[in-house]
Amino acid sequence: MQIKNHNSVLLTSVLLVGLLLISTTALYADDTRAPLGACCMGMDTQDQCLYLEEDECIMFEGFWLGEDSNCDDCGTEDYGACCIKLNDNITCLMTTPEICATQLGWTVFRGYDTDCQEGGCIPDCGDLNFDGGVNILDVLYSISLIYKCGPRPFMEETADVDGNGYISILDALYLIVAIYRDGPDPICPGLQPTRCDYQLITTTRDCE
Numbered sequence: 001m002q003i004k005n006h007n008s009v010l011l012t013s014v015l016l017v018g019l020l021l022i023s024t025t026a027l028y029a030d031d032t033r034a035p036l037g038a039c040c041m042g043m044d045t046q047d048q049c050l051y052l053e054e055d056e057c058i059m060f061e062g063f064w065l066g067e068d069s070n071c072d073d074c075g076t077e078d079y080g081a082c083c084i085k086l087n088d089n090i091t092c093l094m095t096t097p098e099i100c101a102t103q104l105g106w107t108v109f110r111g112y113d114t115d116c117q118e119g120g121c122i123p124d125c126g127d128l129n130f131d132g133g134v135n136i137l138d139v140l141y142s143i144s145l146i147y148k149c150g151p152r153p154f155m156e157e158t159a160d161v162d163g164n165g166y167i168s169i170l171d172a173l174y175l176i177v178a179i180y181r182d183g184p185d186p187i188c189p190g191l192q193p194t195r196c197d198y199q200l201i202t203t204t205r206d207c208e
């Protein structure tokens, strides 16, 4: 009988410790859960809205309205395509410029009337810094990329403006002639979806 009582006490203790662990784990999980908000899936509709964490909303390419927001507010905000480059992966999120700027990585807000449809995050040929224009800043960016181990373009294909498959000083010169001497337009074959076999070679860059 004594042994049996002892087992009961032991069993009760184990159960109590187990319950304590479960409740602590649940409490911890609640504390670490990211806040939920309305995630609008369509451009102008309130029909497709879920209450998700911001990361989950990005995964669904939705437009996250912010913490504790309401699905009734879908379609009432001004938003556009937000292009995000992180670890060489480019994703697109429909959001406001303010929220776009808070995303991790290189972010480019494309404008209020843009969307994430095909091509929404593809810069023009020669627009290395993806600011929407092709100008002297892109020439400097190209030279910096080749000689000073400067940052890589948003899409490296934008730097091969003469279309020979390499990034070299000839591309910077080509860009100068195109901008200031009314030379031929930049080519960038890698930006054309039909050139599936295109492979850009950056042998002139020896930084890493």
Ligand SMILES: [Ca+2]
Residues within 6 Å of the ligand: 126, 127, 128, 129, 130, 131, 132, 133, 134, 135, 137, 138
């Ligand atoms: Ca540019």
Ligand SMILES: [Ca+2]
Residues within 6 Å of the ligand: 159, 160, 161, 162, 163, 164, 165, 166, 167, 168, 170, 171
């Ligand atoms: Ca080239």
